[in-house]
Structures are given as structure tokens and as C-alpha cells.
Amino acid sequence: MRFYLDSFQNLVEALTRLPAIGKKSAKNIAFELVMRDRAAALKLAHAIESAVSVARVCVCCGALSENELCGVCADEERDRSKICVVLSAKDIFTLEESGLWNGLYFVYESEENFVKLENMIKDRRAQEVIFAFAPSVQNDALIYLIEERLSPYGLIFSKIAHGVPTGVSLENVDMISLARALEGRVKI
Ligand SMILES: [Zn+2]
Structure with missing residues (x-):
């Protein structure tokens, strides 16, 4: 479809590349931004620019951060003896929103992260590791596998259990279920 509008077309295409936004929604959003609420649109553009320019990965845990260390790793009040391992940095948002976790996090995206996790456990003298992975085989x-490799450290291992349906990612789990899953974590 041709709009005869190059910049508008670029905006629509950029929006289409975002997750869960189809062509029709992209056109509607683009129209709303450029025609109906120009001040909000410029504010959005600025917010995207600043968020992207400062975003980095925490050197310790792999969380999204705006500094070398993320807010959680830098917070002296957090319980450093407990590390909650997640598969995606996005899961940290869900767990922080639940307000139920006062320990640290570690983002385990691939096997390459193992040494980093091991170093974090040694540096922080961690005693407990909880796996907040959605249940699946x-x-x-x-x-x-991770537990086996960490066995020399004498850690307590647990995983979230009840209330989280099999195969559903953490961000799609409601807070009540997540709270139950965290409280009812089982020793492994
Ligand atoms: Zn961190």
C-alpha cells in the first residue's frame, strides 16, 4: 500500500517490527501519534531515545541496567545470600512487581552464563539458589544440569512450583499465582 508519505511510511514500518503490533495497529498508532497527539508523540520519541542510550546489561547479574551494576545488585538492603535464577531479564520485572523477592537475581540465557553465575555465587557467598523457570521438561x-555443576558449593536449591502452569512464561503468570509459586517453592 502506498501512502505517498515517506516519513509516515517509515514510522509505520518501524512500529510493525515491534512485538504484537500488526500492520493495521501500526497505521492506527502512527496516525494517532502524528495527527492527534503530537506533544505526546515527541515525548515518546525522546523517552525511547534516552532509554536506549543509557540501557546496558548489569555486569554482575545480566539484568537490564542503566549503570555498571543494576539497582538490585547495588542495593545493600537486598539479601545477598539468595540468588533467584531467571531465563530472561524481563522476568525480573515480574518478580520485582510482586514485591516478594528480596534476594538477588541472575539471568541465565545460555550455557555461556554458567561461569558468571558461579563467580557471582562465590563473590556474594550465596547460600541459596532458587530457579524461577516456568515448569517444563x-x-x-x-x-x-546447573544444580549438578554447582554441587561443590553446598547450596540450598529450590524452584518455584505451585500455581505456575506448565509451559507459560513468567510474564504471563498473574501475581497471585506467582506469589504462591514463590512462597511454595520446593527444595530440590
Ligand atoms: Zn545486577
Whole structure:
């Protein structure tokens, strides 16, 4: 479809590349931004620019950060003896929103992260590792593997259990279920 509007077309295409936004929604959003609420649109553009320019990965845990260390790793009030391992940095938002976790996090995206996790456990003298992975056969196998490799450290291992449906990612789990899952975590 041709709009005879190059910049508008670029905006629509950029929006289409975002997750969960189809062509029709992209056109509607673009129209809303450029025609109906120009002040909000410029504010959005500025917010995107500043968020992107400062965003980085925490050197310790792999969370989204705006400094070398993320807010959680830098917070002296957090319980450094407990590390909650997640599969995606986005899961930290869900867990922080629940307000139920006062320990640290570690983002385990791939096997390459293992040494980093091991170093974090040693540096922070961690005593407990909880796996906040959505239940699935694949994730259980990964938990087993990590646990095996960390066995020399004498850690207490647990995983979230009740209330989180199999195969559903953490961001799609409601807060009540997540709270139950965290409170009812089981020793492994
Ligand atoms: Zn961190």
C-alpha cells in the first residue's frame, strides 16, 4: 500500500517490527501519534531515545541496567545470600512487581552464563539458589544440569512450583499465582 508519505511510511514500518503490533495497529498508532497527539508523540520519541542510550546489561547479574551494576545488585538492603535464577531479564520485572523477592537475581540465557553465575555465587557467598523457570521438561533438565555443576558449593536449591502452569512464561503468570509459586517453592 502506498501512502505517498515517506516519513509516515517509515514510522509505520518501524512500529510493525515491534512485538504484537500488526500492520493495521501500526497505521492506527502512527496516525494517532502524528495527527492527534503530537506533544505526546515527541515525548515518546525522546523517552525511547534516552532509554536506549543509557540501557546496558548489569555486569554482575545480566539484568537490564542503566549503570555498571543494576539497582538490585547495588542495593545493600537486598539479601545477598539468595540468588533467584531467571531465563530472561524481563522476568525480573515480574518478580520485582510482586514485591516478594528480596534476594538477588541472575539471568541465565545460555550455557555461556554458567561461569558468571558461579563467580557471582562465590563473590556474594550465596547460600541459596532458587530457579524461577516456568515448569517444563526442558527447564527441569536445565535446572538439574546447573544444580549438578554447582554441587561443590553446598547450596540450598529450590524452584518455584505451585500455581505456575506448565509451559507459560513468567510474564504471563498473574501475581497471585506467582506469589504462591514463590512462597511454595520446593527444595530440590
Ligand atoms: Zn545486577
